[in-house]
Amino acid sequence: MTYEQGSGEMRVLLVGTDAALLEGLAQSFAAVGYVPQVTSTLHEAREAAAVDAPLLGVVDGELAAEASGDALAIPLSPGGAMVLFHSSGGLRPLIPPTLLRSVMADLTLPLERNRLMALAQHVQDRARMTGRTQRRTPPEQQAF
Numbered sequence: 001m002t003y004e005q006g007s008g009e010m011r012v013l014l015v016g017t018d019a020a021l022l023e024g025l026a027q028s029f030a031a032v033g034y035v036p037q038v039t040s041t042l043h044e045a046r047e048a049a050a051v052d053a054p055l056l057g058v059v060d061g062e063l064a065a066e067a068s069g070d071a072l073a074i075p076l077s078p079g080g081a082m083v084l085f086h087s088s089g090g091l092r093p094l095i096p097p098t099l100l101r102s103v104m105a106d107l108t109l110p111l112e113r114n115r116l117m118a119l120a121q122h123v124q125d126r127a128r129m130t131g132r133t134q135r136r137t138p139p140e141q142q143a144f
Helices: 019-031 042-051 063-065 070-074 115-132
Strands: 011-015 035-039 056-061 081-089 105-109
Touching: 011 042, 019 035, 019 063, 019 115, 035 042, 042 056, 042 070, 056 063, 056 115, 063 070, 063 081, 081 115, 105 115
Parallel strands: 011 035, 011 056, 056 081, 081 105
Antiparallel strands: none
């Protein structure tokens, strides 16, 4: 199921190895009505997103720094965005410029959890307002 205009459903893909942090984020997203999915590797994330593209991808900055091409290959719904995160206790990973230009934000979690939720709402509103949501046109209405 993909995000559709008017459906109110927004899929969020959470990618990382910190299970406790990702579980907390998934619960926070589910509490406000989003549909979260958690994966631990970029490969799993690409496979999951290929089946059902999320509107927001939240990816561990360390994983993305190690394989920026894999991070950029995660398909997103039209109007979607990617956000990187790193933990507050560790060093901030060096993110390649090509990847850094492609992300909406680089957050320190869990400290900036409220900012992440605000960004998610912004992405959802932006996709709805600009009409960049997936639309399903019935076959009888398609022009040939």
